[in-house]
């Protein structure tokens with residue numbers, strides 16, 4: 001049968017809609033099982049070799065205009081799906097094991113997936129370390145074999161489709177110059193090297209944890225948990241503060257017919273906020289089980305940024321521009337809203353925190369740890385996926401790069417589990433940088449108090465209308481006449497307040 005592009009597009013959209021709704025229903029606690037297998041079966045034709053090969057051929061001649069973009073986004077979708085189908089056995093094995101395995105640090109069994117939460121709530125550093133060792137042993141013995149098999153299969157598939165490596169495949173599919181990005185993030189690591197130690201040590205001391213040099217990776221969930229901020233980020237102000245923030249921008253969350261705010265409590269609801277988008281812009285879910293604390297606020301504001309971006313995307317854009325494209329764009333808007341937790345004026349006005357300095361420093365430190373960790377991950381993933389990696393050396397390489405960037409001795413054993421599919425790390429890194437461009441543009445145009453300015457809200461909605469038709473580079477080129485760079489992001493760490 002000849003390849004029918006229009007039909008492919010329609011079926012791709014229906015597939016995405018069903019899959020997203022199924023995830024929403026499961027994670028929001030409406031149904032216990034996650035039944036995605038039947039959906040993949042119904043739409044298996046989207047991810048067969050012939051279809052994806054046909055898309056690859058079409059995309060190669062698609063040109064630089066909108067049709068070329070649509071084809072590339074569609075090829076990315078199809079190829080991801082094909083890799084997913086071909087590594088399904090390993091993914092299912094990993095999910096099944098992670099859900100059933102237990103970890104025992106010598107004082108009783110704990111579900112594998114509960115370890116990080118247990119570490120976050122554990123005051124005893126020795127027990128946090130024992131949990132880490134026990135979890136790492138399970139990872140090494142039971143899971144890494146499947147991770148390795150899936151990785152090698154994905155590398156093979158890239159070669160079978162004519163790319164020299166996984167790096168080459170995803171650089172092209174995402175339209176991101178990964179080597180250039182790595183040069184930028186290497187510069188960022190260097191530029192923030194001086195500020196990092198004092199900023200993070202300050203937070204570690206405040207949290208009663210060892211400083212860098214004595215800190216272990218098992219202590220990091222405890223640092224991020226930050227129980228000392230629980231009273232300034234109370235559960236009962238979470239939704240109200242988010243709504244009030246949007247109201248300042250002229251957005252009435254409760255009146256948006258396409259945004260379904262789900263705050264009900266259900267026994268199997270995900271404890272972490274998330275956003276699901278079965279139909280963009282018509283059906284967007286923002287789901288949260290409010291329990292308060294810094295991380296809960298960060299998660300809701302981040303997901304809320306995604307929700308508003310998708311909810312304000314123009315309905316008349318083609319499917320690829322509403323649902324696919326460069327996720328650096330949607331992540332940048334998620335970070336823009338999440339960043340309010342580092343804004344002293346916002347913290348004072350919305351949460352009544354008089355002396356916001358401590359909370360600001362905590363969220364700055366949190367972001368810098370993440371930025372440096374992701375910069376190191378990108379460098380590592382380029383080695384891992386470059387096509388000439390000596391796999392036997394990769395665990396050491398992983399540990400080296402992460403230890404150096406985060407300044408915490410980093411275990412080798414997560415060299416496979418800590419790898420994002422398809423270089424998603426690159427999207428986060430670009431999004432962190434892009435967010436600083438948006439924030440500067442908002443301050444330039446509407447002043448420091450842009451958050452309480454309807455016109456700033458108008459301007460943002462105008463940006464959101466684009467969906468992800470343009471990638472991050474194109475979008476700031478067109479809207480701001482700027483080039484995406486990391487200097488503003490690095491400059492935010494150059495001077496230590498007080």
Ligand SMILES: [Zn+2]
Pocket residue numbers: 302306331334
């Ligand atoms: Zn996100």
